[in-house]
Amino acid sequence: MSLARVNWREIVARFGLVMALVALVIVLSTLSDRFLTTSNIINVLRQISINAIIAAGMTVVIIGRGIDLSVGSLLALTGVVGAGLAVGGLPAGFAILAALALGTALGTFNGAFVAYAGIAPFIVTLAGLTIFRGAALAFTDGRPISGLPPLFRTIGYGDFLGLPIPVWIMLGFLILTHVILRYTALGRAVYAIGGNEEAARLSGIPVRRVILFTFAYSGMAAALASMVLTGRLNSAQPSAGVMFELDAIAAVVVGGTSLFGGRGGVFGTLIGALIIGVINNGMNLLNVPSFYQQIVKGGVILGALLIERLVATRRT
Amino acid sequence: MALLDMTGIHKRFGQVSALADVDFDLEAGEVHALVGENGAGKSTLMKVLAGVQRADSGTMTLAGSVVRFGSVNEAQAHGVVMVYQELALVPSLSVAENLFLGKLPKVVGYGALFERARRLLTRVELEVDPGTEVARLSIGEKQLVEIARALAREGRILVLDEPTAALSATESDRLFAIIDKVKQGGVAVVYISHRLEEVFRIADRVTVLRDGERVGTRTVADTSADEIVQLMVGKSVRHHERTPRTTERTLGTFEASGPGLASMSISLRAGEIVGLAGVIGSGRERILPTLFGLGGSARWAGESVRGPREAIRRGIVLVPSDRKTQGLVVELSVEENVSLATLSRLQRFGFMDRKREREQTRRWIDRLALRPPDPRKSVRELSGGNQQKVVIAKALATEPEVLLLDEPTRGVDVGARAELYDVIDDLSQRGLGLVLSSSDSEELLRLSDRILVFRGGRVTAELLPPFAYEEVVAHVTGARQLA
Numbered sequence A: 001m002s003l004a005r006v007n008w009r010e011i012v013a014r015f016g017l018v019m020a021l022v023a024l025v026i027v028l029s030t031l032s033d034r035f036l037t038t039s040n041i042i043n044v045l046r047q048i049s050i051n052a053i054i055a056a057g058m059t060v061v062i063i064g065r066g067i068d069l070s071v072g073s074l075l076a077l078t079g080v081v082g083a084g085l086a087v088g089g090l091p092a093g094f095a096i097l098a099a100l101a102l103g104t105a106l107g108t109f110n111g112a113f114v115a116y117a118g119i120a121p122f123i124v125t126l127a128g129l130t131i132f133r134g135a136a137l138a139f140t141d142g143r144p145i146s147g148l149p150p151l152f153r154t155i156g157y158g159d160f161l162g163l164p165i166p167v168w169i170m171l172g173f174l175i176l177t178h179v180i181l182r183y184t185a186l187g188r189a190v191y192a193i194g195g196n197e198e199a200a201r202l203s204g205i206p207v208r209r210v211i212l213f214t215f216a217y218s219g220m221a222a223a224l225a226s227m228v229l230t231g232r233l234n235s236a237q238p239s240a241g242v243m244f245e246l247d248a249i250a251a252v253v254v255g256g257t258s259l260f261g262g263r264g265g266v267f268g269t270l271i272g273a274l275i276i277g278v279i280n281n282g283m284n285l286l287n288v289p290s291f292y293q294q295i296v297k298g299g300v301i302l303g304a305l306l307i308e309r310l311v312a313t314r315r316t
Numbered sequence B: 001m002a003l004l005d006m007t008g009i010h011k012r013f014g015q016v017s018a019l020a021d022v023d024f025d026l027e028a029g030e031v032h033a034l035v036g037e038n039g040a041g042k043s044t045l046m047k048v049l050a051g052v053q054r055a056d057s058g059t060m061t062l063a064g065s066v067v068r069f070g071s072v073n074e075a076q077a078h079g080v081v082m083v084y085q086e087l088a089l090v091p092s093l094s095v096a097e098n099l100f101l102g103k104l105p106k107v108v109g110y111g112a113l114f115e116r117a118r119r120l121l122t123r124v125e126l127e128v129d130p131g132t133e134v135a136r137l138s139i140g141e142k143q144l145v146e147i148a149r150a151l152a153r154e155g156r157i158l159v160l161d162e163p164t165a166a167l168s169a170t171e172s173d174r175l176f177a178i179i180d181k182v183k184q185g186g187v188a189v190v191y192i193s194h195r196l197e198e199v200f201r202i203a204d205r206v207t208v209l210r211d212g213e214r215v216g217t218r219t220v221a222d223t224s225a226d227e228i229v230q231l232m233v234g235k236s237v238r239h240h241e242r243t244p245r246t247t248e249r250t251l252g253t254f255e256a257s258g259p260g261l262a263s264m265s266i267s268l269r270a271g272e273i274v275g276l277a278g279v280i281g282s283g284r285e286r287i288l289p290t291l292f293g294l295g296g297s298a299r300w301a302g303e304s305v306r307g308p309r310e311a312i313r314r315g316i317v318l319v320p321s322d323r324k325t326q327g328l329v330v331e332l333s334v335e336e337n338v339s340l341a342t343l344s345r346l347q348r349f350g351f352m353d354r355k356r357e358r359e360q361t362r363r364w365i366d367r368l369a370l371r372p373p374d375p376r377k378s379v380r381e382l383s384g385g386n387q388q389k390v391v392i393a394k395a396l397a398t399e400p401e402v403l404l405l406d407e408p409t410r411g412v413d414v415g416a417r418a419e420l421y422d423v424i425d426d427l428s429q430r431g432l433g434l435v436l437s438s439s440d441s442e443e444l445l446r447l448s449d450r451i452l453v454f455r456g457g458r459v460t461a462e463l464l465p466p467f468a469y470e471e472v473v474a475h476v477t478g479a480r481q482l483a
């Protein structure tokens, strides 16, 4: 057969992301000998954990052809409410569960407007972005909440089997998301709706409920990320998470999930988050001023999408 | 000298050789039919000509000079215009905007645009308002809009890929008259169809493809339908004979009404196949979606059907007319599409039972003879007829009691059509009730136990066997009314 003719498109489409990450790692490890050390790698993993958790939820929404801009504000609101309950005397474990439940509820609120009122996800979650932020500021009067019970510190700084707890939480949540997307009927329905909502509806799939789920799941993801962040900061800030939605969306699209829905997965999102995280880390090690870091990061996102487009266009 | 000469065209998709060393030529002012089984390479060959796809090798000579089209626009600039099998209209735009898409003036004056649109629509005798959103049109109407759009482009080569697949006899006749006219004007027409009687009616020459190779070109006057079928399938195809198995057991009665539909009731017995006939705009295209709970109001066995989900739960399933927009998720694989309507049955505690899923997929792939028989193949990469089989497999997998078939063989070749007819027959033997809406009168005659004729949104005649083709057509066109 045609062994001689290597199909580069196919290879780039399938392994391009991982190759880009590997290339990046090689370049950075030659530029800085502090880069490829165990402690720095663990450092990178911990730094990306919050973004990767949010981005995993975002992946589910985007595969279903939605978008969730409210995650940063939702993170702030669930953080201050969870911390407030804990400081107010609720056992820390319950406070955390309450924060997760609140995140799921707020996501459901977004999803209800999208699925049942038929309002565009962009608009609904843009409204959510300002409403949740306002609520977080109102709840705390604009002040951070500190004096948290020790469980939060454990979440933020604890170790388990040599890896930080945030990294374990991230890995667990990524695996959970992967399993839902790939192995459950619900996940199949999300892909179907993102690919062709009409065909999904005519096949008897409960389209509205599935869309509701995707937003609820994203809300829960943001709340989970919020608990990690609260642990890291050992306080809850009503101003936390500003622009986090953009980092999450960047990880998703750099990871190869199509903004048009129906295609992609959470493995790509992890790679996307890693690529962004490695670039941030590398530039810090190389003492690149933060203004330039932003420019580079934006450039990488554009570059990744450009490559994806070039690979995708010949698939008529 | 020929207007167009394609020689030695090769095209591979991964492992699949879609075209192998194909020659094809066109004279100005001829109608050249292109036939072959599903997946033979007809659409691919014409997409190469129209600049949609690039050949791996081969040359094209157009009016004496060698050409190589990198894009649709380039091909159009050379006068090659194509109407695709999978319709390519923008659903959210109006008919008028679709007609002039890509050719819109910088500032759109709606008055003038609508006026030009109206003139074009008159050419294909389609009576819709140019402001109508395309999403609201029936499949046959969309087909006519596509044809009107192609006519507006005024090329010297017009490629029609299964243009009559969703048209009834009357509209097809109209199209043939139009083809005749453009042909007189010196335009070369490529006509792809699975309906051989059309080929013999309008074509001057016919080229047969099989498995990506050209197996012959004949002058229509010197060949026969039998010879063409022989060339297409490499063997002769038996004719389908149906033994009616209608029982006395009534399954239930549909009651329906809705926009453009008078209220009506259709009762269905176990094993019965009720055929629905009617031209575009007769209400025939609206009835099956209504029965499935998609607009209008419908009741089955006394209880209302409020949506597809409920319909499927009650054992009613629809094979929709437009596979691209309503039937398939082309991003997904064959298997994922076949499972789509049976997700709840293929899961255990929410998890997909992959083994059962694979079994189910294999069963339908075998039963419907899907080519290639690969459950993991992306549906996007299947030929039109094979895509249709996937839609049918998905519906049948729900093991329905009532099957609503809306243009079920649109784009399906003779051989596969016979297979599908066998499947339909078999389903009726097993006691299903079937409602078959089709623009193909032959198909209705062959399969139906009775035929309901639609005109002006109501049933105007009920025909019982033995049917006569002329009689059905007479009723459909309104030449004969119910006494």
Ligand SMILES: Nc1ncnc2c1ncn2[C@@H]1O[C@H](COP(=O)(O)OP(=O)(O)OP(=O)(O)O)[C@@H](O)[C@H]1O
Pocket (backbone or CB within 6 Å): A315, A316, B013, B014, B016, B017, B018, B036, B037, B038, B039, B040, B041, B042, B043, B044, B045, B085, B372, B380, B381, B382, B383, B384, B385, B386, B411, B413
């Ligand atoms: N984009 C694609 N990617 C991969 N394979 C393709 C693609 N398009 C077509 N094929 C394959 O090429 C072969 C020819 O397909 P083509 O659509 O030309 O058939 P056709 O003769 O038009 O069939 P039909 O009558 O069903 O429309 C088929 O095996 C099909 O699966």
Ligand SMILES: [Mg+2]
Pocket (backbone or CB within 6 Å): B042, B043, B044, B085, B161, B383, B384
């Ligand atoms: Mg075709």
